[in-house]
Amino acid sequence: MMASHSDATDSYLIRPNPDDPRLSAAVAGTDQSGRPVDLSVVIERPLTIFLNGQEIVTAMTIGDYPAELAVGYLRNQNMLRADDVITQIDHDADVDVVVVRTERETDFEDKLKKRTHTSGCAQGTVFGDLMEAVEDIVLPPAELRTSWLRRLTHAINTTPSLYLRAGAIHGCVLAAGARPLIYTEDVGRHNAIDKIAGFMFLKDITAADKIMYTTGRLTSEMVIKTAQMGIPILISRSGFTSWGVALARQTGLTLIGRARGKRFIVLAGGDRLVDDVTDAEVMEASDDDDG
Amino acid sequence: MMASHSDATDSYLIRPNPDDPRLSAAVAGTDQSGRPVDLSVVIERPLTIFLNGQEIVTAMTIGDYPAELAVGYLRNQNMLRADDVITQIDHDADVDVVVVRTERETDFEDKLKKRTHTSGCAQGTVFGDLMEAVEDIVLPPAELRTSWLRRLTHAINTTPSLYLRAGAIHGCVLAAGARPLIYTEDVGRHNAIDKIAGFMFLKDITAADKIMYTTGRLTSEMVIKTAQMGIPILISRSGFTSWGVALARQTGLTLIGRARGKRFIVLAGGDRLVDDVTDAEVMEASDDDDG
Structure with missing residues (x-):
């Protein structure tokens, strides 16, 4: 074993x-008897993801691995292709921004417009787009x-x-x-x-x-x-x-x-x-x- | 007691x-011994919410209370005001659409544009807008x-x-x-x-x-x-x-x-x-x- x-x-x-220490914090509460208790709670923070200068999304995250979160989000949204070459990833922790730059020029104006009508669903992502992607798997x-x-x-x-x-x-x-x-x-x-x-x-x-x-x-x-x-x-x-x-x-x-x-x-x-x-x-x- | x-x-x-029977279905699976088991699972379905002819969002939902979900969603997104008068709610179950009509004319072109940049967060809603709304509570x-x-x-x-x-x-x-x-x-x-x-x-x-x-x-x-x-x-x-x-x-x-x-x-x-x-x-x- x-x-x-x-x-x-x-x-x-x-x-x-x-x-x-960045990922959780002690929060002071009281229990059912009124006794003070210190509890460990996860910290959420916003992270705004840019792709080549275009603001894509602001995610609430615990904040570890911002580069990986950004790349994975863009990949899972089909904004980053399997054969795309990432030239640079900049994370600015002060303003909670991560910028992913690719060799290929990207412009998701149309895609972002589409999100307007499909996001906000229970799972919080682009359901319509994802459904389309399933067919060829x-x-x-x-x-x-x-x-x-x-x-x-x-x-x-x-x-x-x-x-x-x-x-x-x-x-x-x-x-x-x-x-x-x-x-x-x-x-x-x-x-x-x-x-x-x-x-x-x-x-x-x-x-x-x-x-x-x-x-x-x-x-x-x-x-x-x-x-x-x-x-x-x-x-x-x-x-x-x-x-x-x-x-x-x-x-x-x-x-x-x-x-x-x-x-x-x-x-x-x-x-x-x-x-x-x-x-x-x-x-x-x-x-x-x-x- | x-x-x-x-x-x-x-x-x-x-x-x-x-x-x-619309809310759950039996799904056939097998357990660890390979024995067939019938399991009750919740059914998700899309519901597209319109406000006065404008498509607002498609939510994944179990599908009960579509009118209440639509009105509550619009209210919680501040698209429907506390003093708004709802004149009609139409739910078309065949196409999974619910339309909420109000006396007041509404146009959320700008608001929906804003969502493009703030939705898709971990909780799947309009974080920026919600934060603004908190200040006066x-x-x-x-x-x-x-x-x-x-x-x-x-x-x-x-x-x-x-x-x-x-x-x-x-x-x-x-x-x-x-x-x-x-x-x-x-x-x-x-x-x-x-x-x-x-x-x-x-x-x-x-x-x-x-x-x-x-x-x-x-x-x-x-x-x-x-x-x-x-x-x-x-x-x-x-x-x-x-x-x-x-x-x-x-x-x-x-x-x-x-x-x-x-x-x-x-x-x-x-x-x-x-x-x-x-x-x-x-x-x-x-x-x-x-x-």
Whole structure:
């Protein structure tokens, strides 16, 4: 158990830094008996994202990884293409602005006009645009071993995080097999997944052999973003919506909900699942994870 | 206990209807052993809101109370004024459109342009506009008895709901004292609170003597919306963010987090709290709630 746990947490390229003083603050409250209590709360702050001099959006974020959030947001909104070359990223922390510059000239006047009519939905993004993008998605074959599911959720749940420290935050994890690689957190799960998209773009990480894990609900938006990123498997400890399931089936995504260690629900793409857990004790002692 | 429960659930003007076949559907999945399981999931659908012929937004919603959602959304976005007279509301379920018509002519060309630059944030609404609206808010004096907190959370938690049936949904409750009045649910908590704002506008319900309860996190947006609606008290069973707390203190809102029956945390506006629970058993047997 300890070896497996230690392997898993050692596998991180990026992990939460709950001790970063910029990310949480002590707030003084009182409990039901009137006794003062100091509580750790997550700090939100605005971040305005520019693409080549054009103001695109102001996101509320915990503020770590602003470059990755900006790049991932632009990528997931299809404003940044897979083959775009980023020439510079400037983050000015004083005014909460990040500017992404590309070789290609961009002008999203029309696109931004369109957003006027489609944004503000429950999930807070460009639903119309995302729906269009789904049609052409073809996800690669992949394998999800049931032993990975168990070890991955254990590794994530025991990783020190802002969630464990302060709560009221969403997390997303990019994993290879049972090994978590990039664990991001933010007040909105869009931001957490956008940061992962940013890391993947900037570090040129392949998607086809990865797994996305989210603490939040499997909404249509999370399914579309994961599929759009080319990741064939999406896992959540939480529930799901009917559109999330329908879109997973449409795009051929493997969708796992209510993943709590040994128990989980397969909602779509069950063909990628390989049941290698015949005996839990044997598995945890001998399974040699090759990601 | 039963009498208190029965009183509370009888007090509803509007309550969830988990048996409505339009709101949830059975989705076939398999569990960790490969056994087929039928799961109840919430159905999301788009709803496009028009104000006097101008398309304003497309929201993803469970689809109950489209008129109330539209009116509440427009009211909470300050597109509909407190003194506006609604002449007609048309809902066309076939095309998922609701049109709100007012006596006053409206034109939100400029406002919608502004949204282009501020929407898409973590909470999915017009943060810039909301921040401006906060400055002038003065909330009325009010009372929150600790006995109400206990009875209200018990009443809400035992009310049949889509949350209990299918999960993956947010709820908001407008209450008078310990009595829940309007309980709405939706995939996004914005929609749930907007529906309550719609009911309040259409039924001319006063805000000053009411309490808002939410199942979700106390984010800046929930605090701003509650304060903007003129409701002096906001309670959640969940956590909170630093901006949520800061904005509650700025607007003079009473903010209670992690409300789990007997235990809760007062984060702001503790002056409205009246501790009338000296002995839990005495309270539950004899407290005569006058709302």
